[in-house]
Amino acid sequence: MAETGLVHIMAAHSPLSAILAEEAGFDGLWASGFELAALYGLADMSLISMTQHLDMLRSIAGRTTLPIVADIDTGYGNAINVIHAIGEYERAGASAVVIEDKTFPKVTSLVAGGRQELLRIEEFQGKLEAAVATRRNPDFLVIARTEALIAGLGETEALRRALAYAEAGADMILIHSKKKDACEIESFSRAWTGAVPLVVVPNAYPDLDARRARALGNIRMMIYGNYGIRAAATCMQETFRRIIADGGVQHVHKDILPVEEIFRLQRTEAIKAAEARFLR
Numbered sequence: 001m002a003e004t005g006l007v008h009i010m011a012a013h014s015p016l017s018a019i020l021a022e023e024a025g026f027d028g029l030w031a032s033g034f035e036l037a038a039l040y041g042l043a044d045m046s047l048i049s050m051t052q053h054l055d056m057l058r059s060i061a062g063r064t065t066l067p068i069v070a071d072i073d074t075g076y077g078n079a080i081n082v083i084h085a086i087g088e089y090e091r092a093g094a095s096a097v098v099i100e101d102k103t104f105p106k107v108t109s110l111v112a113g114g115r116q117e118l119l120r121i122e123e124f125q126g127k128l129e130a131a132v133a134t135r136r137n138p139d140f141l142v143i144a145r146t147e148a149l150i151a152g153l154g155e156t157e158a159l160r161r162a163l164a165y166a167e168a169g170a171d172m173i174l175i176h177s178k179k180k181d182a183c184e185i186e187s188f189s190r191a192w193t194g195a196v197p198l199v200v201v202p203n204a205y206p207d208l209d210a211r212r213a214r215a216l217g218n219i220r221m222m223i224y225g226n227y228g229i230r231a232a233a234t235c236m237q238e239t240f241r242r243i244i245a246d247g248g249v250q251h252v253h254k255d256i257l258p259v260e261e262i263f264r265l266q267r268t269e270a271i272k273a274a275e276a277r278f279l280r
Contacts, residue, residue, distance in 0.1 A: 001197070001220045006210060009223045013039045013056065015063040017228045019148050019265055022064050029064065031057045031094065033071040034108060035229040046105030050085060054092050063091030069143070069223065070094040074104040078084035078123075079130040086134040086142075096141035098174055098199075099127060101148075101161060109150045110178050110204055117152040121161055125168035129144040133194035143199055149177045149184050159191055166194045172221065182208035189216040201225045 001006050007027035013035035021029055030271040036056055037044040049073075059071055070089050075082035083098065089097055100106070101124040107114040119127075124144075131142045144165035148158035162173045175198055177184040182205040189198060197220035202208045213219040235256075242252045263269070 006214055006219065007221050008210070009069055011035050011223070011225050011228045012060055015188060016067060016265060017232070018064045018066070019062040021228070024064050025107075026066065027096070028067040028069055028180050028225045029049045029060060030225060031068050031070045032225060032228070033073050034226050038226075038229045038233075044108035046073060048094075050088070054088055057089065057094060058092045067095035068093060069096040069141075072081075072097050072099055073106055074102050075099045075127055075131070077104055079126045082130045083134045084129045086131050090135060090137065090140055093141070096143055096171075097131065098143040099131065100145035100176075101175075109147060109176055116147060118147060118151055118153070118161075124161075125164055128168040128170050130167055141171045141172055142169065143172045143174055144168075145174035145176060145199075147176055149175065149179075149188070155184070155188055155191065158188060162192070163194050166196045172196050172199050174201065174223075176201055176275060178204045181205050181257060182212070186212075186216060189218055192218055197221070199223060203227075225228045 004027070007187065009028040009029040009030045010021040010024070010026040011032040011034075012021055013032055031053070033048060034044045036053060037048050040052075042048065050156060053070075053072070057068060061068060072085055072089065076085050076264060086097065101118050103117040103119055104163065107116065109116070121155050128142060128144055135142065144162070146158055146161045146165065148161050149155070158175060165173060173192075173194065173196055175185060175188050182202070185200055185205065185208060197253050199221040200208065200213065200219055201223045205226050211220065213222060239256060244248055246252070258265050
């Protein structure tokens with residue numbers, strides 16, 4: 001962020017998706033709770049455990065050089081749970097965590113009619129203070145996510161909460177919206193007087209691109225929060241349906257990656273070389 005002003009973070013749910021994101025040129029990875037839940041065929045409603053999410057993050061960290069922003073939802077409980085989580089995520093290889101101000105268990109933000117209950121400001125400040133006090137590396141970012149706009153509480157409440165979270169030590173504020181355009185985000189950004197920069201997740205409002213974000217002046221991170229799993233599901237749906245319709249793979253095989261490309265992503269040649277060198 002110091003070098004470029006704005007970083008682009010791609011969601012990942014596996015080491016393979018992390019490798020592809022790094023090769024594409026993203027600045028970092030979003031260890032997505034939503035994508036992991038979807039990978040398991042589960043709703044994003046605090047059904048995936050911290051252990052499962054940490055296992056994914058460790059696997060990703062072992063196969064990429066990119067910094068990882070960990071999506072830890074509500075921090076898995078109260079401030080004591082956050083203390084435990086921060087230690088675990090820092091050791092697992094995360095460079096940052098995002099904690100949101102919903103009650104536990106949460107309901108995913110963009111689902112129609114979902115329960116969106118927020119904590120008292122003071123309670124969430126305590127969770128942020130616990131996170132900041134626990135981290136060992138001062139460069140490990142604690143990002144506070146407010147769901148005030150998601151919950152329909154309006155910009156004034158979103159700003160009040162964001163300022164309180166910055167006062168509690170948050171390094172950045174993630175402001176989230178489910179509007180189909182970026183009007184709420186742009187309005188919040190223009191009204192923001194806090195000292196810390198903003199993070200946005202342009203899932204519901206895809207027209208907010210890097211040019212518009214830079215023009216606002218205080219957005220430093222864009223997280224593409226569910227595009228990896230949606231792209232994967234799109235391709236699998238289409239391919240699987242075609243195979244059934246065609247009665248075989250005689251047509252689809254030419255439209256998907258050759259197996260040799262998968263071998264490359266798996267570093268098969270390097271493993272073969274190691275086998276030839278060391279196995280006797």
